[in-house]
Amino acid sequence: MMKQGMQRAQTPSMEDYLEAIANLSGERKVVRVNQIGQTLQVTMPSVTSALKKLSDEGLVQHEKYGYVELTPKGEEIAKETIRRHKILSQFFTQALGVDQKTAEEDACKIEHIISLASLERLVKFLEFMEACPLGEANFPNRYGYFLEHGKLPKECLQKGSGKRSN
Amino acid sequence: MMKQGMQRAQTPSMEDYLEAIANLSGERKVVRVNQIGQTLQVTMPSVTSALKKLSDEGLVQHEKYGYVELTPKGEEIAKETIRRHKILSQFFTQALGVDQKTAEEDACKIEHIISLASLERLVKFLEFMEACPLGEANFPNRYGYFLEHGKLPKECLQKGSGKRSN
DNA sequence: TATAATTATTAGGCATCGCTAACAATTATA
DNA sequence: TATAATTGTTAGCGATGCCTAATAATTATA
Numbered sequence: 045m046m047k048q049g050m051q052r053a054q055t056p057s058m059e060d061y062l063e064a065i066a067n068l069s070g071e072r073k074v075v076r077v078n079q080i081g082q083t084l085q086v087t088m089p090s091v092t093s094a095l096k097k098l099s100d101e102g103l104v105q106h107e108k109y110g111y112v113e114l115t116p117k118g119e120e121i122a123k124e125t126i127r128r129h130k131i132l133s134q135f136f137t138q139a140l141g142v143d144q145k146t147a148e149e150d151a152c153k154i155e156h157i158i159s160l161a162s163l164e165r166l167v168k169f170l171e172f173m174e175a176c177p178l179g180e181a182n183f184p185n186r187y188g189y190f191l192e193h194g195k196l197p198k199e200c201l202q203k204g205s206g207k208r209s210n
Numbered sequence: 211m212m213k214q215g216m217q218r219a220q221t222p223s224m225e226d227y228l229e230a231i232a233n234l235s236g237e238r239k240v241v242r243v244n245q246i247g248q249t250l251q252v253t254m255p256s257v258t259s260a261l262k263k264l265s266d267e268g269l270v271q272h273e274k275y276g277y278v279e280l281t282p283k284g285e286e287i288a289k290e291t292i293r294r295h296k297i298l299s300q301f302f303t304q305a306l307g308v309d310q311k312t313a314e315e316d317a318c319k320i321e322h323i324i325s326l327a328s329l330e331r332l333v334k335f336l337e338f339m340e341a342c343p344l345g346e347a348n349f350p351n352r353y354g355y356f357l358e359h360g361k362l363p364k365e366c367l368q369k370g371s372g373k374r375s376n
Numbered sequence: 377t378a379t380a381a382t383t384a385t386t387a388g389g390c391a392t393c394g395c396t397a398a399c400a401a402t403t404a405t406a
Numbered sequence: 407t408a409t410a411a412t413t414g415t416t417a418g419c420g421a422t423g424c425c426t427a428a429t430a431a432t433t434a435t436a
Binding site: 150 | 307
């Protein structure tokens with residue numbers, strides 16, 4: 045039984061590069077140093093230097109003045125990083141109601157450091173939220189009400205709810 | 211109206227030092243370089259060098275070979291960092307059911323980078339979860355059932371729940 | 377195709393933050 | 407109080423990862 049989701053690059057920065065390359069590959073025909081730099085908001089020399097490192101580790105293919113491609117190994121890490129990103133982004137927006145921009149920014153940072161254990165719990169949480177709607181009285185709606193009005197919806201104000209003082 | 215929770219040190223590492231000093235201050239009479247190093251799992255020279263920086267920024271008070279104390283400004287940042295840590299740790303353990311050790315590790319890293327916006331949503335979420343028990347059918351219990359048995363509890367398997375295919 | 381504009385690389389610097397080794401001060405103990 | 411053990415500092419190194427300035431290659435255009 046193969047354990048999934050274990051692929052990580054050596055540093056957050058390198059994961060960012062792999063992620064950016066993977067995303068650009070999906071959008072354009074070829075990926076260039078230029079575009080990577082713009083995506084990650086770093087200068088081209090920073091990209092060149094990063095590509096050298098990634099190339100040494102067998103994660104990207106890159107010849108001087110040429111295009112950039114991920115190796116299968118690099119692709120694997122990129123996909124896993126993107127998976128983490130999506131889960132976090134989804135959690136922040138859909139579960140917590142954080143605005144899109146902030147959610148993206150937070151996901152971008154946290155994706156590199158969160159444990160696999162916590163991540164899988166986030167997945168479970170999202171699954172649960174989706175799978176357990178119970179009409180209009182489901183969790184995300186009730187939580188949404190709480191967020192918007194600062195008080196509990198009627199369904200929550202019933203017997204057995206007075207166990208805590210705050 | 212004063213905006214709260216904005217205090218941050220310049221780097222995650224510096225926040226770790228402030229946090230460690232604050233925690234040690236609560237446990238012992240005086241705080242020493244020694245203990246800070248053990249807490250953060252770094253060598254004493256690393257601590258000395260960090261204290262110099264923090265001292266320059268007016269966040270700690272430290273004379274050669276002497277004890278270490280936080281300045282009011284340092285204390286403020288430490289408190290805020292600890293607040294973040296607690297919220298995250300609580301969220302991971304109580305809401306997601308992540309084990310204590312992993313939750314602590316994740317909180318230690320994420321506390322430095324998460325946005326204020328997301329953090330406040332986590333607070334709201336925890337508040338909501340606590341405030342909305344609804345007897346045994348409350349969210350954490352239902353989610354707990356889902357985690358443990360891998361399927362939804364009976365309360366969730368009712369009309370209106372068949373909107374999604376996965 | 378010669379020249380200009382763009383793209384990429386190299387060289388070298390800087391900040392952070394860890395480390396080891398060597399030295400210095402302090403504290404405990406014989 | 408002399409010596410040993412502990413604690414702390416300084417000096418200097420190495421990795422990461424960004425930057426600017428200068429140079430080189432490539433591509434577009436006149």
